[in-house]
Amino acid sequence: MISSDDKSVDCSVNNVAAVTSIPPLTRKQKIIFFAVGTCYLFDMMSFSILAPFFPIEAKVKGISSTAVGFIFGIFNLIIFFAAPIFGKYLPVLGAKYLFLAGSLVAGSCNILFGLLEEIQDPQMFLIYCFAIRAIEALGVAASMTAVMTIAANAFPHRVARVIGLLETFSGAGFMIGPPLGGFFYGIGGYKLPFIVLGLVCLTSVTINIFILPSVGVDQQESGSVMKMLQIPAVYPVALGMFVGSASLVFLDPTLSVHLSLFHVSPELIGVIFLLFGGFYGVVSPLWGYVADKTESTRIMMVLGYFFLSFAFLCVGPTSLYFLKLPQALWMVILGLAVVGLALGCALVPALLDLLSSATWYGLPNDLSTQAVVSGLFNSFFSLGAFVGPTLGGYMVDRFGFMHTATGLAMLNFVVMWVILLFSMWEYRCGKGRRTPWRFLGPSDSRTNEVSERSPLLSDGAVQC
Secondary structure: OOOHHHHHHHHHHHHHHHHHOOOOOOHHHHHHHHHHHHHHHHHHHHHHOOOOOHHHHHHHOOOOHHHHHHHHHHHHHHHHHHHHHHHHHHHHHOHHHHHHHHHHHHHHHHHHHHHHHHOOOHHHHHHHHHHHHHHHHHHHHHHHHHHHHHHHHHOOOOHHHHHHHHHHHHHHHHHHHHHHHHHHHHHHOOHHHHHHHHHHHHHHHHHHHHHOOOOOOOOOOOOOHHHHHOOOOHHHHHHHHHHHHHHHHHHHHHHHHHHHOOOOOHHHHHHHHHHHHHHHHHHHHHHHHHHHHHOOHHHHHHHHHHHHHHHHHHHOOOOOOOOOOOOOHHHHHHHHHHHHHHHHHHHOOHHHHHHHHHHHOOOOOOHHHHHHHHHHHHHHHHHHHHHHHHHHHHHHHHHOHHHHHHHHHHHHHHHHHHHHHHHHHHHHHOOOOOOOOOOOOOOHHHHHHOOOOOOOOOOOOOOO
16 A cells, blocks of 8 residues: 555655656747758858968068967957846847847958958058957857847757757867868958858848747846846856856867977878867767756766866876876877867856856746846956967967976866865755755655746755
């Protein structure tokens, strides 16, 4: 005979299982993913397509290498400032409108950037480069913030998986952009790569006007960036995203010089870059799947930053103190493989963790919150992408690649401890342990103590 207590437990377990079942993708969701995925690809190509030939053209016009570096860097710096603003006002403007308008601006700026070859005066050339690049970054910030918001709104049960797949598009854009730019540059000179990419972007915008459904059209109020920034859980994740993206982009201007010390040919250096980016792109959807299934975002981030610290010791390879790793090419390649694996584990769960923190600390689970979180996500990532190559290049010139990579390893190790210790504090002294409860049994008693809608440090929370 089954007791009433057993029946209640069975019902609770069945309810949990019902909640965790994920419905199949609808036709609307497939169209949305195709639209945002292609946009993400073109946005990343807009950043990377000029890498193989623009520094050469700029040098011919008398532009210094430092100025060229800032032309590259201003892209991410503008996104850092603009993304939270777009996130705040996205519900008012509309996700689809912001997505299409940003893509339209980015595509138009690509074409305009290709016409700069006609300017002969070095100073005017530099001014227009900065101006068009900054406006293009505004367009990319708008479209990327809209992409993240649409992903969170249209795929509520697959947020991390969609972000992982978008990172695959991102990696593909970074990988395809430079060789494609070099190919078209060889055929038609400076203008052709930008004109081709710009026309493709504008064509994509035209198609998406008709096929992309509206997302969150009933939402009228904008979200609050300040309320989001009052949540303590934002800051360790933001620190992790900053350090993770800086670690990723740091390798772009410095790794090829480091590999040349091992007498590696330029062709093999290109293959190593391709394998590194490809490995990151391939494993990111896997980490997204794991994050969605387990919702153990903090554990994944802690593991990711731990292995990132190990990976950069190998990339060095470091020979400091008690660590005397062999100065060999295979050690560097091993480190790069682990970087690609660990970065996905560290960065892909971040958006899901920020969304969970927002609702856990009392913000509404609607388009306004999703837009603000998406804007902050892009902002944190872009700040690291700006600081990584600029400060990283200076550190390599000053201290050498090995010492800089070792410093990055230590920094990732510190981030691991920050996230771990904060999670322990949050459980003992803050809002308590978050979902999922299916690993620990029914959560009725605990959720009655601390409601996910209760305010920060409510009466039910455990306080120190």
